Amino acid sequence: MAEEKYTPPEVWEWDNQSGGKFTNINRPISGATHEKDLPRGKHPLQLYSLGTPNGMKVTVLLEELLALGHEGAEYDAFLINIGEGDQFGSGFVAVNPNSKIPALLDVSTNPVTRVFESGAIMVYLAEKFGELLPTEASARAECMSWLFWQMGSAPYLGGGFGHFYAYAPEKFEYPINRFAMEVKRQLDVLDKNLESRRYLCGDDYNISDIAVSTWYGTLVLKNLYNATKFLDVASYKNVTRWAKEIADRPAFKRGVRVNRAPSGPDDKAIIERHDSSDLD
Secondary structure, three states, X not given: OOOOOOOOOOOOOOOOOOOOOOOOOOOOOOOOOEOOOOOOOOOOEEEEEOXXXXXXXXXXXXXXXXXXXXHHHOEEEXXXXXXXXXXXXXXXXXXXXOOOOOEEEEOOOOOOEEXXXXXXXXXXXXXXXXOOOOOXXXXXXXXXXXXXXXXXXXXXXXXXXXXHHHHOOOOOHHHHHHHHHHHHHHHHHHHHHHOOOOEOOEOOOOHHHHHHHHHHHHHHHHOHHHOOOOOOHHHOHHHHHHHHHHHOOHHHHHHOOEOOOOOOOOOOOEOOEOOHHHHO
């Protein structure tokens, strides 16, 4: 018997048991589901996050800023467990009405500054401390272009390919092929750009390298979504070379350990970070 084809209804209605890994937290409405205040630590910057590629962007940048000697970049990193719905607590929603990690409070300002969306947080911190974001107009534009390239491209990698390849309740050929093709096109864009450049923008490392590497570097080096072989990531040799160089940076190694549970006995990940010694 032929499988029944899906016909979209005239008006979509939410089926909260539609399946998939994240069916218990995905919903078509915004706002808080419960009252829960956010904790506050002792440092100027309060980060509420999770050690995903988006969360790692910010912790890596903060560790880079600390390595450059900026004491004002000291931070408390509190875990937001999205699987348990922490992002829908009233305190978190007050910082990020979009209920996505990461979210940042800068309590050194008056009034306190909230920043949400990982790219916005990176620009805010880079401008605040005058680091890792070029000031010359064309160099800054190049950096911002690659940063926003990542913000626009990664949803195809994560929400598109990653969802249908790794998390959907069933495997469907069309969406997997569609998003695999797009991810490979993105890898080719990066590979060709890095053929003649050490970093994304040239000779200097900046926030665009951090943002892109936590997604695409993780893909090629850490078997993200268990898709290394499927996507033939080893064929993108320039991306691999660039990703390895960034992954070897001491601040990068520290930042990617924050706000996640250890994956094994050799993984030195920490659930929360409240002092530099937590990573020593």
